[in-house]
Amino acid sequence: MVTDLSAGEELKKECDELKGVLKEKESRVGDLVKEVEGLKKVKAESEARLRDLEKRIGVLEMKEIEERNKRIRVEEELRDTIGEKDREIEGFRNKVEELEKVAGEKKHESVDWSAEKLSLQKALKESEEKAKGFESKNIRLREEAVETEKKIKALNEKAVEIVDRDLNGIQRERHEVKLQWPIVAAGAGSTVAVFGAAALIYVYCSKQR
Numbered sequence: 001m002v003t004d005l006s007a008g009e010e011l012k013k014e015c016d017e018l019k020g021v022l023k024e025k026e027s028r029v030g031d032l033v034k035e036v037e038g039l040k041k042v043k044a045e046s047e048a049r050l051r052d053l054e055k056r057i058g059v060l061e062m063k064e065i066e067e068r069n070k071r072i073r074v075e076e077e078l079r080d081t082i083g084e085k086d087r088e089i090e091g092f093r094n095k096v097e098e099l100e101k102v103a104g105e106k107k108h109e110s111v112d113w114s115a116e117k118l119s120l121q122k123a124l125k126e127s128e129e130k131a132k133g134f135e136s137k138n139i140r141l142r143e144e145a146v147e148t149e150k151k152i153k154a155l156n157e158k159a160v161e162i163v164d165r166d167l168n169g170i171q172r173e174r175h176e177v178k179l180q181w182p183i184v185a186a187g188a189g190s191t192v193a194v195f196g197a198a199a200l201i202y203v204y205c206s207k208q209r
Helices: 002-176 181-208
Strands: none
């Protein structure tokens, strides 16, 4: 009987030990469950972050593609613009060469024009000198004409004076003596001679003018 009691106590003791071990195991299992739940939560968060990162990476890739396409378009536009500017520069270079060629031709023409201009200026100067000479000659001829007119006027006045004097003398002689016809004819001849001399002087002066 004592043996039975001892065996029962040992079983009870062993059962209590097993309960303690089981309780400890259950506690550890609970901890493991909590840890697993935490890991699941971390995994879910990681997966969410991974999806967000993948989304961001996709957006960045799209932006990179857009930027690459934009850069390609800009490079193509720049190449076109540079090509157009090169063609424009080439056109300007050709125009400059043409202008230089024309300028060279114009330079020769300018030399010809300068020579022609000098010739015309020389001819103009000669014409002006001739005109001045003609003007001086004209002035001199006018002065000579004035002097000639004065001389003719003086001769006319002198001729009139002589005629008047002769007429007065003839009239006095008529009153004083009876004139004979030959004497009268001689007096008339002297008067005609005076007028003839005046006419000859006038013709001579006119020729000098």
